[in-house]
Amino acid sequence: MLKWGILSTAKIGVKDVIPAIFRSENSVVEAVASRDLTRAQNVADQFGIPQAFGSYDELLACDDIDAVYIPLVTSQHAEWTINAANAGKHVLCEKPMALKADDIHAIILAADRNKVVVSEAVMITYHPQWLKVRELIASGAIGELTHVQSAFTYFNDDASNMRNIPELGGGALLDIGIYPIAATRFATGKEPHRAMSEIKFDETFGTDTYSSSRIDFGDFELSMYVSTQMAHRQSIVFHGDKGWIELSAPFNAGKYDADCVTLHNAAHNKVETFRFIDINQYTEQVDAFTRMVVNEVQPDGIEVLSLESSYNNQKVIDTLFTASIIETWTQV
Structure with missing residues (x-):
């Protein structure tokens, strides 16, 4: 124990x-x-x-x-x-x-x-819905992946909240930008090559409150926006030439009746839904971490996030900040 x-x-x-x-x-x-x-x-x-x-x-x-x-x-x-x-x-x-x-x-x-x-x-990758997304993409269920589109937003204008204090590491990209990036890297097994972004800062807080970004993975592109001053929304879609995948609660799983992964075919005449009920991604994360510490075998598909992967996620966020300043594509 x-x-x-x-x-x-x-x-x-x-x-x-x-x-x-x-x-x-x-x-x-x-x-x-x-x-x-x-x-x-x-x-x-x-x-x-x-x-x-x-x-x-x-x-x-x-x-x-x-x-x-x-x-x-x-x-x-x-x-x-x-x-x-x-x-x-x-x-x-x-x-x-x-x-x-x-x-x-x-x-x-x-x-x-x-x-x-x-x-x-980064608790999301321990949830079985993300293992299902990775499996569907790898099996060719949506054909060749062309585009990933994601949004993660909420509204917080509390001046005392650390998310609105720059010296404490506040701002939208640091707080929630990692989720679309980490999810896309996990689901596809691919790494981005370059990125560009437009970032807006709050005049009072000094934190970034909105960014709209494009991240080029070579074979496909991730377009995403994140914000700390917009109505709550989270979404992600993986779009290929033979179909597309959408998640009902990609990042805050467990807040709805069930967490669903929906697979659509290109003709829009076939829909398959995978439901994941009563899964707590935080407990899944703790169990996986503990198994790694005590050298127990992990279930198929479960991988504890490595520091190298954390570095790669953060490197993309760093690049987005740089790209917004020079206003052009920037190598990751």
């Missing part, structure tokens, strides 16, 4: 990941830490977690903890991931792993040096 420590009382940890660990087959939450001991104790009392700490360093020094989950603000992800690895803990860190792709090199070195598993919490 892998014993987890939670580094902060952030909402995503309390709402999604701590419950997911308790649902896991092979994990348990042993401790939670906050810079405010009262907050840590409140979360510990809420879930029946044995230990609460008033500092992150105290948690990392605890011998009872095997792995840590890090849902800190984005600007602190790389620092505390390295600190945790140096303390000999396995690490699952919220996305994005770092503010820049080059920052991930130091994380890779720390993981290798300390012989620990370190992975970015």
Whole structure:
């Protein structure tokens, strides 16, 4: 049984990941830490977690903890991931792993040096709907893939929210841009060559609140827009010459009656729907991570996200920022 420590009382940890660990087959939450001991104790009392700490360093020094989950603000992800690895803990860190792709090199070195598993919490690829999409594309169900179209938007104008604070790593691309990029790379097994983007910044916050991007994978193109100041929407379509695939809830799976992958043929006279009911992608992620730590065999198709893949995702986001400045295609 892998014993987890939670580094902060952030909402995503309390709402999604701590419950997911308790649902896991092979994990348990042993401790939670906050810079405010009262907050840590409140979360510990809420879930029946044995230990609460008033500092992150105290948690990392605890011998009872095997792995840590890090849902800190984005600007602190790389620092505390390295600190945790140096303390000999396995690490699952919220996305994005770092503010820049080059920052991930130091994380890779720390993981290798300390012989620990370190992975970015891009939970979507653990959901069986994405394994189905990858299988359909690989089998030629839509023929030759030509275009991927995606959108991910929500509205947040809270000035105190870290997503609207540049120095904390706020902004649309860092927060949600990774999802269409990671999903497309995972589903196709392809890497992008060049990209271009138009990005708009909020005059008050200074964060990017909207981007419209084109990412060239050679054989096909991903077009996507993300925003933190638009009505909520998420979609993705994989379009080939013999059909197309659409997902009902590509990124926030589990928020609807069922998660569906729908396969359409080119003639629009045949539709096949694959439904995935009562799947928690956070628990799937925790189970896969734990299996890797304890050297258990993963189910077919499950792969724990590597730091090299995190680097490749972040490199695309870095390129989009650069391309928006020079206003032309930019090599990834």
